[in-house]
Structure formats: structure tokens, C-alpha cells
Amino acid sequence: MMEEHILVVDDSPTIRSAxxxxxxxxxxxxxxxxxxxxxxxxxxxxxxxxxGLALIVTDINMPQMDGITFIKxxxxxxxxxxxxxxxxTESKKSILEKGRAVGASGWLVKPFQPEQLLxxxxxxVWPK
Amino acid sequence: xxxxxxxxxxxxxETEDLIKTSEESLLRLESAPEAGxxxxxxxxxxxxxxxxxxxxxxxxxxxYAHLIxxxxxxxxxxxxxxxxxxxSFLLEEIDFIRDMVDKCADGETGIEPVxxxxxxxxxxxxxxxxxxxxxxxxxxxxxTHNSIKAKKWHCYNIDLIFRKNLFESGIDPLLLLLNxxxxxxxxxxxxxxxxxxxxxxxxxxKLYISWRVILKSAASxxxxxxxxxxxxxxxxxxxxxxTNRYKDGVDLKAGGMPIGEALIEKKSITKNxxxxxxxxxxxxxxxxxxxxxxxxxxLQTVVTMQEESRAAYRKTxxxxxxxxxxYLVNLAEETGVGLSRMQNMLSDQEAPNMYEINLQLExxxxxxxxxxxxxxxxxxxxxEGTFRRFQRIARDTALDQNKQIKTIISGTExxxxxxxIECITDPLKHLxxxxxxxxxxxxxxxxxxxxxxxxxxxxxxxQKGGQIFVLIRDDGNGINIEKIRERALEMGIEVPDExxxxxxxxxxxCNPGFSTSxxxxxxxxxGVGMDVVKTEVKKLGGSLKIETAKDKGTTFTxxxxxxxxxxEALHFREKDRSYLVPLWGLVGTEKxxxxxIRSFGGDEKLYRFRGNYLPIMNLSRVYWDEMSxxxxxxxxMIFLDTGRRGFxxxxxxxxDCRQIVVKSLESNYRNVKGISGATIMGDGSVALVLDLFDxxxxxxxxx
Numbered sequence: 160m161m162e163e164h165i166l167v168v169d170d171s172p173t174i175r176s177a178x179x180x181x182x183x184x185x186x187x188x189x190x191x192x193x194x195x196x197x198x199x200x201x202x203x204x205x206x207x208x209x210x211g212l213a214l215i216v217t218d219i220n221m222p223q224m225d226g227i228t229f230i231k232x233x234x235x236x237x238x239x240x241x242x243x244x245x246x247x248t249e250s251k252k253s254i255l256e257k258g259r260a261v262g263a264s265g266w267l268v269k270p271f272q273p274e275q276l277l278x279x280x281x282x283x284v285w286p287k
Numbered sequence: 288x289x290x291x292x293x294x295x296x297x298x299x300x301e302t303e304d305l306i307k308t309s310e311e312s313l314l315r316l317e318s319a320p321e322a323g324x325x326x327x328x329x330x331x332x333x334x335x336x337x338x339x340x341x342x343x344x345x346x347x348x349x350x351y352a353h354l355i356x357x358x359x360x361x362x363x364x365x366x367x368x369x370x371x372x373x374x375s376f377l378l379e380e381i382d383f384i385r386d387m388v389d390k391c392a393d394g395e396t397g398i399e400p401v402x403x404x405x406x407x408x409x410x411x412x413x414x415x416x417x418x419x420x421x422x423x424x425x426x427x428x429x430x431t432h433n434s435i436k437a438k439k440w441h442c443y444n445i446d447l448i449f450r451k452n453l454f455e456s457g458i459d460p461l462l463l464l465l466n467x468x469x470x471x472x473x474x475x476x477x478x479x480x481x482x483x484x485x486x487x488x489x490x491x492x493k494l495y496i497s498w499r500v501i502l503k504s505a506a507s508x509x510x511x512x513x514x515x516x517x518x519x520x521x522x523x524x525x526x527x528x529x530t531n532r533y534k535d536g537v538d539l540k541a542g543g544m545p546i547g548e549a550l551i552e553k554k555s556i557t558k559n560x561x562x563x564x565x566x567x568x569x570x571x572x573x574x575x576x577x578x579x580x581x582x583x584x585x586l587q588t589v590v591t592m593q594e595e596s597r598a599a600y601r602k603t604x605x606x607x608x609x610x611x612x613x614y615l616v617n618l619a620e621e622t623g624v625g626l627s628r629m630q631n632m633l634s635d636q637e638a639p640n641m642y643e644i645n646l647q648l649e650x651x652x653x654x655x656x657x658x659x660x661x662x663x664x665x666x667x668x669x670x671e672g673t674f675r676r677f678q679r680i681a682r683d684t685a686l687d688q689n690k691q692i693k694t695i696i697s698g699t700e701x702x703x704x705x706x707x708i709e710c711i712t713d714p715l716k717h718l719x720x721x722x723x724x725x726x727x728x729x730x731x732x733x734x735x736x737x738x739x740x741x742x743x744x745x746x747x748x749x750q751k752g753g754q755i756f757v758l759i760r761d762d763g764n765g766i767n768i769e770k771i772r773e774r775a776l777e778m779g780i781e782v783p784d785e786x787x788x789x790x791x792x793x794x795x796x797c798n799p800g801f802s803t804s805x806x807x808x809x810x811x812x813x814g815v816g817m818d819v820v821k822t823e824v825k826k827l828g829g830s831l832k833i834e835t836a837k838d839k840g841t842t843f844t845x846x847x848x849x850x851x852x853x854x855e856a857l858h859f860r861e862k863d864r865s866y867l868v869p870l871w872g873l874v875g876t877e878k879x880x881x882x883x884i885r886s887f888g889g890d891e892k893l894y895r896f897r898g899n900y901l902p903i904m905n906l907s908r909v910y911w912d913e914m915s916x917x918x919x920x921x922x923x924m925i926f927l928d929t930g931r932r933g934f935x936x937x938x939x940x941x942x943d944c945r946q947i948v949v950k951s952l953e954s955n956y957r958n959v960k961g962i963s964g965a966t967i968m969g970d971g972s973v974a975l976v977l978d979l980f981d982x983x984x985x986x987x988x989x990x
Contacts, residue, residue, distance in 0.1 A: 173298040173339035180294060220334060234455070240492075242457030248338050264457035265517035270341030270349060282466050282514065283457065 163284055164188045168198040168217035168229065169246070174269075178216060181273040182280070187213075195224025199232055206237060213284045215243045219254060227257055234262040242283035246271075298343045299392050300606050305332045305339075306385050307672050310679055313374055313381070317682075320369040322362060330359045336384070347403060348387050354410045355380055375686065378679070380410065440505055442474070442530045447515075448497040448523035458518060460494065466514050471504025501529075605705055607665050615665070618658045625651045659946060667702035670757070673712055674699050674746045677719045677759075681744045684723040691730050692723060692742045701748035703755055707827050707847055711757075714820040718759055718843055719744070726763030726841055736838060738762070743840075754846045754871050762840040766833070771795055793833045797821045825980060828869070828963070830929065856976065858942040858968075859925060861906050865974040866938075867947060867966060872927045872979045876941055879922035894935045896926050903935040904986045929979045934986065949976050961985055 165187045169175045179189040188211070192198035198217065205212055215233065219226035226245050233243060242264035247254050258266055264283050267275060312329035319325065333356050341349035355377070361367045383406060445467070449460055464476075476498065483495045504511065508528055515524050629647050633639050678694045685692040727733075727742035734740060745760040768787050775782045775795045783791060796817045817831075824831045829847035848871045856867040857876075875896070883895040884903075893900040903924070925936045949964040952975075963978035 171335045171339050172301050173294065174342050176294040176297045177342045220331065222331070240454055240457060242459075246338075248334060259456070259521060262456045269338040279517075282462065282517065283459075285459070285462060286465070 163213040164190065164211040165213060165280070165284070166190045166192060166198065166201060166215045168192040168195065168215065168221070168226070170194050170218060170221040174218065174246075178276065181276055182216075184273075185277050185280075187280075187284075194221040195226060195229030195232070197223075198229050199224070199236075202233065202236065202238055212238070212241060214280060215241055216280070217243065217245050219245055219247045219258070227261055230258065230261045230263050244279055244283060295343055298339055299388070301339060302336055302388050305336045306381060306388070307675065308332045309336075309381050310378065311675050313378055314675070314678060314682065316369065317371065317374045320371075320374075322365060322369070326359065326363055326369075330356065330363060333359060340388075345387075345391050348384060348391070351384060351387065351403070351407065351410075354407060355384075358410060371686075375683075378683075380406075440471075440503055440530070441507070441528055443500075443502045443504065443508070443511055444525075444527045444529045445500040445502060445511070446497075446523070446525040447500070449494050449518065450522055451493045451495070453494045453518070453522065454492055460496075460498075463514060463518070464498065464500070467500060467502060467511070470506045470511060470514070471502050473500060474503050475499075475501040605666070605668075611661070611665055614661055615658070618654060618661060621654050622651065622658065625654060656946065664702070666705050668705050668708055669700055669702050670708070670748045671699040673708055673715075674748070676712070677715065677746055680716055680719050681723050684720050685727070685742075688724065689729065690723065690727050690742060691740050692727055692744050695743060695745040695747075697746075698748035701750055701755060703748075703757075703847065707829075710823050710827055711820075711845070714823045715757075715759070715845075718817075718820055722759060722761040722763070722841065722843075726761035726765075728764050732764075738838075754848060757845040757847070758842060760840060760842040765837045765839055766792065766796075766835040766841055768792065768835075768837075789832070789834050792835065793831070796833070797831075830980075855944065856947050857925065857944050858974065859923070859938045860940040860942060861938045865942065865968070865972065866906070867945075867974050867976045868925065868927065868936075869976070869979065870944065872929060874926040874928045874933060876923060876925050879924050879937060894924060896924070896935060899933070901926065901933050901935045902986070903937055904982070905937050927979060927982075929983045932983065932987070934983075947974075947976070 163186075165182055167175055167178050167182070167189055168191075169178065170193055175191050175193075179191055182189050190201055190205075192201045195217070198215070202212075215238075217226045217229055221229075224232075230243050230245065233239065233241065239262075243262070244265045244267065245258050245263050246267050246269050247258070248269045255266055265279055267279055309329050309332045312325045312332065316325045316329065333352050337349050337352035337356055340346075340352065358367070358377075362369055362373075367373070447460065447463075453460065467473075477500075479497045479499070480495065482497070483489070489495075502511070508526065511526055512519065515522075515526075518524065625647060629644065629651070632644050632647065674696045678696060681692060681694050684690075722744055723742075727744070728736070728738075730740040733742065743760075743762045745758070747756075747758040747760070749756050749758075771792065772782050772787060780795055782795065787795070797820075821831050824845055824847075827847060829845055832844040832846070833841065834844070835841040848869060855870040857870060857873055858865060858867050860866070877896070885893045885895070885900060887893070892903050894903045922937050922939065923941050925938055925941065927934060927936060947966040949966055952959055952962055952964050959975075961978055961981045962975050963981070964976045965973050966976060968974050
């Protein structure tokens with residue numbers, strides 16, 4: 160069986176790298192995207208195969224296309240039943256509400272520990 | 288190098304960019320102080336820096352960036368006006384963050400807590416006390432990972448009634464149940480399917496079932512709730528602890544309990560005993576030393592190695608534009624294709640077609656040359672960042688001295704070798720301070736002279752011929768020649784009686800320690816002078832020029848050869864040795880004609896070249912006692928220009944023009960006057976590379 164695939168969308172290379180490392184370490188396959196727009200492009204390219212995509216992890220505050228718009232777009236696509244986990248630093252209720260309203264499945268408040276990330280991912284992705 | 292290291296490297300590179308971006312936005316914000324895209328950009332940069340540094344574990348930087356972010360947030364909301372002092376303050380804060388990052392990059396752990404607290408207090412003063420309360424604190428703390436601590440068993444009654452469209456948010460209730468199961472043991476699970484419609488009415492994208500679970504678990508109520516944290520707000524989830532009802536028959540002895548805690552549980556030891564015992568645990572390194580598995584020195588070596596590798600992160604890595612890399616990959620492929628074609632040609636026939644092979648070889652040489660050029664380009668960086676930093680320095684200096692300036696930047700896309708940029712940045716900072724400090728007059732003075740109140744500082748970079756020019760110009764009062772003369776005499780520097788021209792001026796001010804400033808201000812006149820600038824520039828094979836005119840201003844022009852890894856050079860022979868001279872210094876070559884020579888007195892000879900008479904020199908004068916016979920008709924003239932003066936060199940034969948890699952002679956042999964290095968030619972022989980500045984000195988400053 161194919162490895163569980165996770166798409167990581169974040170504009171900061173540091174976070175992308177750290178998150179990907181942590182996920183790969185836990186045995187997931189990881190793709191990366193720089194912002195919402197890039198993320199949609201990546202999804203478009205996976206449309207046919209789906210490549211075992213099991214989860215999208217995205218930042219909210221990003222240039223070009225922010226996370227909320229990105230989630231909205233994903234929810235309009237073939238991938239609408241895919242769980243989406245988002246990161247935010249502004250742990251204000253309003254951001255969480257917004258995320259939930261557009262259909263995100265969960266969130267993490269930055270900065271987080273690798274264990275927290277995996278813990279959240281585990282809640283949204285079926286174990287192999 | 289493993290991946291966490293890679294992440295750190297990425298972090299340092301990214302942070303450097305973010306800090307630069309912040310500075311630039313701040314400077315632009317200063318000229319248009321209102322909330323807008325600039326502020327957004329700044330906010331985003333700080334924000335990213337904050338989360339990035341927290342991610343790699345530099346919490347102190349993250350916390351600090353958070354404070355700044357709060358401050359910016361207030362600017363965004365219009366709660367604080369954007370003022371010049373505030374921007375100055377923010378620039379200082381950015382510097383402070385840069386310091387902290389640099390420290391981390393150098394492998395130091397952190398900053399003195401006292402200093403950090405003092406800085407934080409400063410930021411808080413700007414913020415006002417009311418903003419310090421954090422209503423969101425509870426949210427960031429709700430996520431605690433579920434380390435299974437050995438505690439007492441609890442029993443929970445969990446009712447799960449989800450909204451029908453739960454699937455749309457990507458949540459799978461079954462997964463939640465599985466998660467729940469990991470927390471302990473299901474005593475009872477009941478599913479309620481009474482909501483399920485008739486078969487033909489079922490929408491498979493809807494959820495009709497709800498559950499009740501009775502769970503026995505060591506986890507706290509909080510931990511159980513955490514499982515549902517993504518769904519608890521918009522679904523009907525109720526968790527109730529019912530431990531008391533299920534207490535009977537539950538085994539209190541936890542299997543997975545650490546021995547220490549189990550002992551506490553059984554009251555065999557106290558908590559203090561355990562903590563004391565834990566304190567006795569040592570670091571692995573120390574234990575190994577103690578057991579004589581390794582000696583102290585070996586341990587120290589490894590520790591130092593770790594520290595060094597941390598410090599090396601930033602110095603060894605450069606960020607390269609992907610397009611540059613792509614180009615290289617292309618060229619590499621081309622080389623591969625060319626080589627295999629060549630192989631075919633050579634093996635295909637009994638008598639290989641030499642003409643074709645030659646053609647192929649030529650095209651391969653062309654590709655290879657381009658390859659070399661492109662690889663050299665990887666080391667090239669635009670001057671954008673450097674100029675922005677200069678802009679910042681100019682601004683700070685002006686503010687400090689109550690002067691008004693406008694900065695003009697152009698040619699930022701011009702690229703220079705990374706090493707050159709690194710070497711010249713510091714000395715040039717000094718130059719920039721000088722321009723503002725000594726060059727630009729006070730607004731009143733400028734008004735009196737009929738100039739606009741705002742002084743102009745210009746930074747320009749451009750490429751011309753084989754050289755890159757960096758120009759720093761001010762429109763201030765120019766260098767006061769009389770003052771220079773006075774000061775030079777005081778210092779015992781030789782000054783000609785006649786009018787001092789730009790060239791002489793240059794020689795005077797480049798004397799070590801030369802400074803005219805009577806008062807040492809905060810920013811200029813510290814005695815680190817032009818000599819440092821000149822030395823650095825020369826070290827890099829460049830040249831420095833000053834032009835000044837009273838009340839018109841001063842222009843400093845630095846010229847650098849295009850690349851450093853590869854030098855284009857003219858290959859010639861004199862006596863039985865071959866030499867190379869860098870092409871950027873070459874003006875022209877021609878056949879030696881006795882009739883073009885004019886002599887006057889002794890050895891001094893001039894040669895007519897393009898309408899000018901240039902002094903002619905002979906390498907024999909430097910490296911041999913005996914003068915070679917210049918009456919020979921077979922000689923060739925090479926005309927060179929160091930930027931200071933032009934001169935001709937008589938040589939035996941000009942061979943060709945080629946790209947060379949200059950190897951330092953000093954590190955392989957010893958320093959030789961007039962020679963900047965050596966290179967290995969195609970046939971394995973060694974050719975010496977001439978140092979034009981040194982030659983200039985040998986020829987003309989012999990006394």
C-alpha cells in the first residue's frame with residue numbers, strides 16, 4: 160500500500176522544512192507548497208491519482224493566497240472531503256471560527272512541538 | 288548532514304532575508320508613514336520570523352518578535368501613530384533581533400536574560416501596559432500532548448452526537464473513536480442509529496449515527512477533551528467523569544508506570560527521594576569520561592566540533608537563484624550529449640573524420656567556457672541588500688547629526704562576487720558615514736549656499752567593460768583641500784606645494800590613521816579611515832578613486848574586476864618565462880616600433896601609443912639585472928592601465944588570451960613583489976600572474 164501522503168502549505172521555508180521533516184520521520188510521504196495558490200496547483204496535479212493524499216496542513220497568514228481562501232477553494236474541489244489542519248499564530252477565537260466556518264478539520268497554534276503536530280495529524284488521518 | 292541541521296540552515300538564510308525585508312519596509316514606511324502594504328509586509332516578516340524561530344527552538348527570539356508583532360498590530364489598528372522616533376526605535380529592535388540571530392548562528396545559546404528583559408521592558412513601554420494581558424493564552428495552552436502519565440484510572444461517560452454534515456469538514460468520527468480507544472479501554476460502546484433514514488433516502492455524505500462510550504483510562508478529563516478539540520465547539524459532545532460509579536473492580540496498579548513513580552505510589556519513597564536520585568543522572572559525555580571509555584580531550588574535541596559546525600552554517604551556505612542552477616543543469620546535459628557524440632565519432636569508423644571531431648570539440652569548449660562562467664555566477668549576488676543597508680546607515684547618521692538627506696539608489700541588480708560584497712561592506716559603511724558626516728552640510732548651511740535643504744547621497748552600481756563600478760556620491764561641500772594639507776603636514780605626510788589634484792588627495796587620505804575630524808563624533812572620525820577601504824579594495828583586485836569639488840560634493844568610485852574565481856588574462860612570454868596579465872588592465876597591444884620611442888635622460892623612455900606618450904617598462908627591470916635588448920624588432924608592446932596611470936610593457940611574444948584560475952603564490956610559496964599569483968597552463972607549466980598595482984609601485988615609486 161502507498162504511504163499516506165500529506166500536503167504541507169506554508170510560506171516560511173523554515174516551518175515547511177520542520178513540519179515536513181517531522182512528518183516524514185513519522186512515516187508519511189510529504190509534498191510542499193509555498194502558498195494557497197501553489198497548494199491548489201499541487202492539488203490540481205494530483206487530481207487524477209490522488210496519490211494517497213490523506214491530509215492537507217496549511218498556514219493561514221500567507222502571501223498571494225491566504226489559508227482561509229485556500230481552504231475555501233479546496234472545499235469546492237474534488238478534495239472536499241479531505242481533512243485540513245491549519246496553523247495559526249494568532250490564536251484568537253475569530254481565526255479559529257473562520258477556519259471552521261470554511262470547513263477546516265483542525266488547527267494548531269504556532270509554535271508547536273513535533274508531538275503536537277503528530278498528535279493532531281493522527282486524529283485526522285487513518286492509521287495504516 | 289541530517290535534516291534538522293538542514294532546517295536550521297534554512298532558518299538562518301530565511302531569517303536574514305526577513306530582517307532585510309523588515310528594514311526595507313521600515314525605511315519605506317518612513318517616507319510614507321501610514322498603514323498600508325509596507326506595514327503589512329513588515330508585519331508578515333516579523334510574524335514569519337516569530338514562528339520560524341519558535342519552530343527551531345530559539346524561544347527567546349520568538350518571544351521578542353512576538354512583542355514587536357504586538358506593537359506592529361497596534362500600528363495596523365491605528366492605535367499608535369507611526370512616527371519617526373517609533374521607526375527609529377523599530378529599526379533598533381530589528382538590529383537587536385539580528386544580533387540575537389547571529390549569536391544563535393555562532394552557536395551561542397542565548398542572550399543575557401538581564402539584557403533581554405531590559406529590551407522587553409522598552410518595547411512594553413511603547414505598547415502600554417493594557418496590551419500585555421493575553422486573552423488568548425488559554426487557547427495556546429489547551430494543546431498539551433497526551434503523554435500517558437501513570438495516574439489513577441478514571442472512568443468517563445462520553446456522548447457523541449455529531450452534526451450531520453461532519454464529513455464536509457474532513458473529520459471521520461470513526462477515527463475519533465479509534466483515538467479515544469488509544470487512551471484506555473472501552474468498557475461499553477453503544478451506537479444510536481435511530482436517526483438513520485430509509486435506505487433510498489440515505490445521503491452517503493451525511494452522518495446519521497451517534498455514540499455513547501464508557502471509557503476506562505489513565506488520562507485526565509482534559510486529555511480526553513483534547514481528542515475532540517477540533518469538533519467539540521460545533522458538535523454535541525459531552526464528557527463526564529463517572530469514576531466513582533465504576534470504582535469497584537478497577538486495578539490501581541498501573542503496568543506502564545515508571546518505577547520511581549510506582550514506588551511513590553506505594554509510599555516506599557517520597558517525591559524528594561526520587562528527584563534527588565534523578566539529579567544524580569549525568570550527561571552521557573560525562574559518564575563516558577568517568578568510565579574511561581573516552582578521555583576528556585576527545586570529548587572536548589567533539590563538543591568544539593559541534594560548536595564549530597553550528598557556527599559554520601551561515602558562512603558555508605549561499606542561496607542561489609533556481610534559474611541559475613537550472614542553467615547549469617542544462618549545460619551539464621549539453622556537455623554529456625556532446626561527449627557521447629564525440630565518442631560515437633571516434634569509435635564509429637575506422638578512419639574518424641577529424642574535421643567533424645574538431646568541430647565537435649570546439650563546440651564542447653564553448654559549452655565548457657559558458658559552464659565556467661555560469662558557475663562563477665553562482666557566487667554573484669546583487670547589491671540590493673548592501674545598498675539598502677547603506678541607505679539605512681546614511682539615514683541614521685543624518686538623523687544623529689540633524690541633517691536632512693535623500694538617498695538615491697540605482698543599479699541594484701548589478702552583481703558582485705559574494706566574497707567581494709562581504710569584504711567591502713564594512714569599509715564602505717565607513718565611507719557612507721563620512722559622506723553624510725563630513726560631506727553633507729547642515730540644512731541652514733545648505734540654504735545659505737542656495738542648495739536644497741535636503742542633501743543627496745547616491746549609491747550606484749554599474750558594469751562597464753570588464754569591471755564593476757560601485758559609486759558613492761554626496762552633493763555636500765566637497766573635501767576641504769586646505770584642511771587636508773594642514774592636517775597632512777601636521778602628520779608629517781609629504782604634500783606637494785602646488786595645487787593638490789584628486790590623485791594626490793587620494794594618496795594623502797589613504798594614509799593609515801588619517802583623519803581631519805577634530806571632534807570624534809558618534810559616527811565618523813574614529814580613525815578607521817580611507818586606508819582600510821583602500822586596502823580591502825586592493826586586496827580584491829579593485830581600485831578606488833576620489834573626485835571632489837568645492838561645494839559640489841565628493842564621489843568615491845570603486846572598481847572591481849568582474850569575477851574572481853575566473854580571470855580573463857593575456858598570456859605572453861618574456862625571456863624564457865610565460866606571464867599572464869589580467870585583461871581588465873589591458874588597453875591594447877601592438878608590434879614594437881623603434882620609431883615610436885622617445886627617450887629623455889637615462890633609462891626613461893616614452894612610447895607613442897594612440898597619440899599619447901606612455902612610459903615604457905621592462906620586466907627585466909624587476910626580475911633580472913640585465914636589461915633585455917629593446918632594439919630587437921621582434922618585440923611586442925602591451926599597454927596597461929591601472930586606473931592611476933597607463934604604461935607600456937615590452938615583451939618578447941604575445942601568446943593568447945585565456946580564462947585562468949589564479950592560485951595564491953603566497954600560500955603555496957611566498958609573497959613575490961609584482962606577482963599576484965600563478966596558474967597552471969594546459970601543458971602543465973606554471974605561468975605567473977602579474978599584479979598591476981604592485982608593478983605600478985615598483986616602476987614609479989622606486990624611491
